[in-house]
Amino acid sequence: MTTPDIDTIQKYNSEQLYSHFVSEAATHKQIWILTDEYGSVMLNTDDEDCVPVWPSQEQAEAWATGEWSDCKAEAIPLDKWHSRWTAGMEEDGFAAVVCPIESQDGLVVYPEELDKALKKKSQKLANK
Template sequence: MHERKRHNLLAMAPQERLDYFVRKIVDFEQAWGLYQDGWATSAFDGGEAVPFWPEAALAQACATGAWAGFVARPISLDDFRGRWLPGLRADDRVCQVFPVPTQQGVVICPDDLGGLIHDELQPYL
């Protein structure tokens, strides 16, 4: 990823990053998480959030601190929609969309994120 693009994406406001995430994962049919003997998670409001990114380089930029040693791993859009979001809902977890090193990203329930992805997919169906 070009450094200027990376800088601009990391500087976006949280809502802009959420919008970018939805567009990008629909266009490229994959989301990214961080993995090392299990998927990265973070504590949120007494529960657990699972972070997701639109591109590998953006995920890898957050592999610091508690996530040091984690590596970016792709998740197909079909798996994300068909397995991950329902599983997160069943486990009473939330999605942490596109955190950056200086901000946590948008925390959103799996159903709401699924709805945004569904809406973005409509022109393709």
């Protein structure tokens, strides 16, 4: 399976983006975030404070424009995501926003739900 290009991904709906994210993150064993001088970049939705996440450096950097142009893409290994980020985000009351792209805001997912999906996909890949 080949990774779709940014133009193709821009046309995905939120469920397709989520499936793409989980598959790519589990395959490459990492999640990408954007950071600035204060740490991880945050997005605010109507109901949640969120950490935006992407499955690739290219997709994260595609978001880093305008007011975010000083941000850097940073990879978080999945084992570190599972061991630190999920619990830390839950403690702080943060959600993840999966694959925000130019044309849409992304899908808001709670850390435990995302963690389970990533572990399930990683297990499927390990059993192949």
